[in-house]
Amino acid sequence: MSASPAPGSVSTVKATFSDKPADTKPAAALEEDDEFEDFPVESWTQEETDVPAGNTHLWEESWDDDETSEDFSAQLKEELKKVEANKKR
Amino acid sequence: MDSFFKVFSAAYGGGDGYALADTLSPIAPASQPDKLRRFVHSTNYASVQNDFKYRLLYDKASPLRLNVEEGKAWVEVYVSFWKACVEILQAEAAINDNQKPSWEKVYRAWKEVSDHLNRGYTAAGFENWTVPCLYVVGKYLRMFAIKADEVASSLEQTTIDFNEDLSLDDEQHANLEDAARQLNKVFQLCLSDRASLEESRKWGIYSIINLLFKTYFKLGKITLSKNILNALRAYRGDMPELDAFPLSHQVTFKYYVGVISFLDEKYEECETCLTEAWYMCHKDSLRNKELILTYLIPCHLLTTHTLPSQALLEPYPYLQTLFSPLVRCIKQGDLSGFDAALAAGEDEFVRRRIYLTLERGRDIALRNLLRKVFIAGGFEPAKTGEGSVRRSRIRLVEFAAAVSLGSKETMETDEVECLLANMIYKNLMKGYIAREAGMVVLNKKGAFPGTGI
Numbered sequence: 062m063s064a065s066p067a068p069g070s071v072s073t074v075k076a077t078f079s080d081k082p083a084d085t086k087p088a089a090a091l092e093e094d095d096e097f098e099d100f101p102v103e104s105w106t107q108e109e110t111d112v113p114a115g116n117t118h119l120w121e122e123s124w125d126d127d128e129t130s131e132d133f134s135a136q137l138k139e140e141l142k143k144v145e146a147n148k149k150r
Numbered sequence: 151m152d153s154f155f156k157v158f159s160a161a162y163g164g165g166d167g168y169a170l171a172d173t174l175s176p177i178a179p180a181s182q183p184d185k186l187r188r189f190v191h192s193t194n195y196a197s198v199q200n201d202f203k204y205r206l207l208y209d210k211a212s213p214l215r216l217n218v219e220e221g222k223a224w225v226e227v228y229v230s231f232w233k234a235c236v237e238i239l240q241a242e243a244a245i246n247d248n249q250k251p252s253w254e255k256v257y258r259a260w261k262e263v264s265d266h267l268n269r270g271y272t273a274a275g276f277e278n279w280t281v282p283c284l285y286v287v288g289k290y291l292r293m294f295a296i297k298a299d300e301v302a303s304s305l306e307q308t309t310i311d312f313n314e315d316l317s318l319d320d321e322q323h324a325n326l327e328d329a330a331r332q333l334n335k336v337f338q339l340c341l342s343d344r345a346s347l348e349e350s351r352k353w354g355i356y357s358i359i360n361l362l363f364k365t366y367f368k369l370g371k372i373t374l375s376k377n378i379l380n381a382l383r384a385y386r387g388d389m390p391e392l393d394a395f396p397l398s399h400q401v402t403f404k405y406y407v408g409v410i411s412f413l414d415e416k417y418e419e420c421e422t423c424l425t426e427a428w429y430m431c432h433k434d435s436l437r438n439k440e441l442i443l444t445y446l447i448p449c450h451l452l453t454t455h456t457l458p459s460q461a462l463l464e465p466y467p468y469l470q471t472l473f474s475p476l477v478r479c480i481k482q483g484d485l486s487g488f489d490a491a492l493a494a495g496e497d498e499f500v501r502r503r504i505y506l507t508l509e510r511g512r513d514i515a516l517r518n519l520l521r522k523v524f525i526a527g528g529f530e531p532a533k534t535g536e537g538s539v540r541r542s543r544i545r546l547v548e549f550a551a552a553v554s555l556g557s558k559e560t561m562e563t564d565e566v567e568c569l570l571a572n573m574i575y576k577n578l579m580k581g582y583i584a585r586e587a588g589m590v591v592l593n594k595k596g597a598f599p600g601t602g603i
Contacts, residue, residue, distance in 0.1 A: 095502070096364055097405050098437050099289070103168070104396040111433030120456040124518045124601060125481040126525075134526040140551040147560050 151192040155205045158228075159214055171282035174231055174263070176238055176290055190235050202228050223274030226266040227283075234259035250305070253297035257325050260294050263287055264332055271339055271351060278345070281354035288333055288361045295329035296368070323369055330365045330374075337362060337378065341385060352389055355382075356399040363406040375410055401427050405442055412445045413503060420449045440466045447473055448507040455514055455600065457481065472498065480511055483519030486556035488512055516553075516569065517578040521598045523552045540603065542592045546570075546583070549590060 154173065161169035178185040193201045202225045206216060216224065237259045241251035264287050270276040303322045337358050343351040359378055366374045382389070392400055408423030424446040431439050443466065447458050457477050463470045475491035478484075492499070492509060499505035527541040527548070550566045561569075570590060573579040580593035597603060 095367060095409070095441065097360075097402050097441060098435065100398040100401070100432055100435055100438075102432070103398050105432050109433055110430055118459055119462040120450060120454070121459045122601070123451070123455050123457050123480055123514050124483070124521060133522050136555060137523065137526055137548065137551055140555050141548060144547055144551045144554065144560055 151189075151201055151205065154189055154192070155212075158206075159212065162214060162216075165279050167279045167282040170280055171286040174227075174267075174283055174286050176231075176235060176260070186235055187239060190232065190239055193232065195233075198229050198232050199225070202232075217275070219274045220270070220276065223266070223270040223276065227263060227270060230259070230262040230266050234263050250301060251297075253294055253301050254325060257291075257294040257298040257329075260287070260291055261328070261332060264291050264336070268335060268339055278343075278349050278351050278353060281340070281351055281357075284336055284340070284351075284354050285357045285361075288336055288358055291329050291332060292326070292361055292365055295325035298325040299323050326365060326369055330362065330369065330371075333358060333362050333365060337381075341381060347390055350390075353395070355389070356392070356395050356403050360399065360402040360406065363403075367406075367409075372410060372413060375406065379407070379410075397430055397432070401430050401432075401438070404430075405438070408442070409445055412449060412507070415507075417449050417453050417507075420445065421453050424449065436465065440469060443469055444472070444502055445504065448504045448511070451480075451511045451514065452507060472502075476508060476511065480515045480518065483515055483517075483522050483552075484556060485512070485515055485519060485553065488515045513573070513576060513578060517573060517598060517601075519552050519555075520549060520570075520573065520579060521601060521603065523548055524592060524597055524603065539594060540597070542581070542594050542597065544590050544592065546588045546590055 158170070158173050160166075161173060176186065178187075203222075205212065206214070206225050206228075207218065207221045234256065237252070237256040241253055241256050244251040267276075267283060267287055299322060302324070337355070340351045340353075340355040340358055345351070359382070362378055363375050366372055392403065404423045404427035408420050408427060411417070411420035411423060424442050428439065428442045428446060431442065443458070443462070447469070450456050450458070457480060458469075458473065463473065472495065475494070476488065479488040479491055488511075492505075492512075496505060499508055523544065524540065527544055529538045530541050532538055546563065546566060549570060550561055550563060553566055553569065554560045567583055567585070570579070570583055574581060574583075577599060580597055580599060581591050583590050
């Protein structure tokens, strides 16, 4: 208990661990990527989960009907001509 | 030694497992950056054993009255902890002097701590409220093993560069492999406790399982995780419900089980686990939420054919880059764009193990494209007394033209038929192909199930 810490040593102890992510990233970036991080706390309340009520606006349908279908019709007609021309050859 | 004992005494006396576990933390807290150093310097090799023995067992002034067996076991734990701390300080000093730190020595010393702690439970009656000690010791066991392996592999690289082809995988992870075996012992220690649930070490189980999952993933031995899940299943009736555990244990567990199901292509199970993890995750753990979504988004694409909204992706630039191009192409039914986006992101997708799942999203892009052809086909001439009905007989060449949009090659008719037949088989489209007429006849009541037409 008597030994007072040498100046400079203090930061070492801290740095080695707190800098860990930066430290290990380059060497093991590949595997490290998927690793779930430790939570800073063991448990928490509902209020701390921050998920908006209902998930309707988080996921949406995979198609988009808003897009002008006239454009597409025109494109399709154009392509159709090409395809049919190919067939005749 | 005094301050250490004060903390131990308060934690033990108060039955506070997390405070007790803190005494075994090999990291000095920010508030006391020299804690470890002072602890190490408070005694020496010659007297460390007696110092702890005196404090824990014989000190008349101490408020604690430990049972002798148990007290001796704690002495062993702390003596080994002290020795490990000495190694840690030496490793740190080496880093300071630009020398190679011997994390392997640290790892071995730390494993002793783990051994003594385990013995405390099996032979000296450590009570179950102390299980957070197992978490802390397990966590650093893994961390020191990883550090030790890193040093070992960096040494190897400098000495034998040409051995790249010889699979050094096992050797590269020698310490971590060892740590996995040690953690497995801890897992068994928790799992096989026969005490009643109130007094059971089973309350430590998910924390240890999560450490094992992380270790197996890092070792690339994900299948070993299934042994854990099987063992867990075998003890099911005998185990506290998962939702009785701290949220951090639950969320981490659900994440890993979700990813394991994902890799097994059990997408329904995956969706359940990851959705729960997502909802329970701490709001500030953005990185963890991002990880959950990395798998949940491809999963959703297959299970419910839905895509993430802008609002969902907004806080995660990485996920936006990763998924936005594909999402856009799927929505527009842009097949060649989809192929290009998949190819462009291939490396990253493969690395995250989501490539094959995303590839299956092409079906949805195709469905949307065919759906657009159907819509572009317009309506049948109106008959009196009926509502408007979409033109349900569509020439095969129209689909053929749609499929070749944006690509330089035209697809053979046979191939187009094959694509359509597949869509019908997968129930993404309803109807049949009238081959001789060169027509596709679509179901008038729901040609594309679930999409409103």
